[in-house]
Amino acid sequence: MMDSKESITRKPHIIFLGQNGFPSGFAEIQKLRLLAKGMLHVGCRVTIINRIWMLWGCPEDFEPKVNGVYDGIDYIFACGSPYRPKTFFKRSFRRLYAYLREFYIVCRFARHGSIDGAFVCVNLFCDVIRYRLISKLFAFPIVINIMEQRSAIVFNNNPIRRLDAWLFDRFVYYFVDGILTISDHLSSNVKKFAPEKPYIKVPVLVDLSRYQNIKKVGNEKYILFCGALVYMNIIDFILDTFELCQNNNINLYLVVNGHKSLFARLEDRIMKFKKRNLIKIYSNLSDNELTKLYVNAEALLIPLRPTIQDKARFPHKIGEYCASGRPIITTNYGEVRKYFSHKDTAFIAEEYDEVKYAKTIDEALSDPILADKVGKNGKELCRREFNYLLYGEKIKEFILSLKEKR
Numbered sequence: 001m002m003d004s005k006e007s008i009t010r011k012p013h014i015i016f017l018g019q020n021g022f023p024s025g026f027a028e029i030q031k032l033r034l035l036a037k038g039m040l041h042v043g044c045r046v047t048i049i050n051r052i053w054m055l056w057g058c059p060e061d062f063e064p065k066v067n068g069v070y071d072g073i074d075y076i077f078a079c080g081s082p083y084r085p086k087t088f089f090k091r092s093f094r095r096l097y098a099y100l101r102e103f104y105i106v107c108r109f110a111r112h113g114s115i116d117g118a119f120v121c122v123n124l125f126c127d128v129i130r131y132r133l134i135s136k137l138f139a140f141p142i143v144i145n146i147m148e149q150r151s152a153i154v155f156n157n158n159p160i161r162r163l164d165a166w167l168f169d170r171f172v173y174y175f176v177d178g179i180l181t182i183s184d185h186l187s188s189n190v191k192k193f194a195p196e197k198p199y200i201k202v203p204v205l206v207d208l209s210r211y212q213n214i215k216k217v218g219n220e221k222y223i224l225f226c227g228a229l230v231y232m233n234i235i236d237f238i239l240d241t242f243e244l245c246q247n248n249n250i251n252l253y254l255v256v257n258g259h260k261s262l263f264a265r266l267e268d269r270i271m272k273f274k275k276r277n278l279i280k281i282y283s284n285l286s287d288n289e290l291t292k293l294y295v296n297a298e299a300l301l302i303p304l305r306p307t308i309q310d311k312a313r314f315p316h317k318i319g320e321y322c323a324s325g326r327p328i329i330t331t332n333y334g335e336v337r338k339y340f341s342h343k344d345t346a347f348i349a350e351e352y353d354e355v356k357y358a359k360t361i362d363e364a365l366s367d368p369i370l371a372d373k374v375g376k377n378g379k380e381l382c383r384r385e386f387n388y389l390l391y392g393e394k395i396k397e398f399i400l401s402l403k404e405k406r
Helices: 004-009 027-041 088-111 125-138 159-175 184-193 229-244 260-270 287-296 308-312 316-323 354-366 368-385 392-405
Strands: 013-017 045-050 067-070 073-077 117-120 142-145 178-181 199-201 222-228 251-257 279-282 299-301 328-331 347-349
Touching: 013 027, 013 088, 027 045, 027 073, 027 142, 027 316, 027 392, 045 088, 088 125, 117 125, 117 392, 125 142, 125 159, 142 392, 159 184, 178 184, 178 392, 184 199, 184 308, 199 392, 222 229, 222 287, 222 316, 229 251, 229 260, 229 354, 251 260, 251 287, 260 279, 299 354, 316 328, 316 368, 328 354, 347 354, 354 368
Parallel strands: 013 045, 013 117, 045 073, 117 142, 142 178, 178 199, 222 251, 222 299, 251 279, 299 328, 328 347
Antiparallel strands: 067 073
């Protein structure tokens, strides 16, 4: 038990539960990292409890340990190792061990009275229930970080996953104390299903310092798309669009990651195009390498589809693209409608249509002066709306207000 003086002077301690593999990973991990850095900036202590090992290659400046500090953020691998075990038996044992040790770590923090709130970073309804029970047991509030509408994702022929996704979207609000949404669509779901539940909307987040010392160099002209190969239908759309572009002096760079079978499919698809010699594939780039590609691109591609999935989400790449100072080329759906305007802060095709998107690309490439202006305006928009430093105090106050209500 802490005395009153210690409880007043200590930093608020926020933990992250349910995440796998920090600091390695894609959009969800990157937003988590910036949420944590924002709270560190306003005087919080943050601990990320990874359930299992790193799922992707580790960053260049990261020395993997079971417990450590990265970018000022305390982290723990509850499974006992940052590395993926080689055998199925060891992986199964580590997963089970992780559940037990995660509970022990939370118990240890709670016993010292040092948990002021927790972010729950999961997308399975059963995991939310488990963390609700833990939070009740140790009397701290939990906030769910919702970045997509689960039921809008295609799970092929997996009825259990489809059921879990429906339960998540419909009932998750009742098992948490607060909600972090990323889009107006997800915020409207909160108002519809749990109007009394506190929530806060936080858009894509960006660390602008990452782009400070990157200069535009080189003579090769290219447009770029960066994304996961699981979005193969979007990549197919971009390839079809590129084939239709009137500008034949521009290259297309695809920065993609995913299973090797998907790479084989992509390579086979590219070989069918007349412009195949203008298409280059990149993968497993460092943050620095990727940033240089962004800054040197003529334009950056991020078409959103007219689907519930794209209406609900807010791609992390939009923020990163804007921070580079190069113009983005997108479509008029989802959060794009809220933040961007055509020929001012982005080039926007009115529909998700190959012909119209190709015309928008040609429009951007035909006027370099306008493209530079749009890119600069997009970066200023990023500075005003997506800078992670703007949200630390808001999130801190939100979590502490939930603690006071308990």
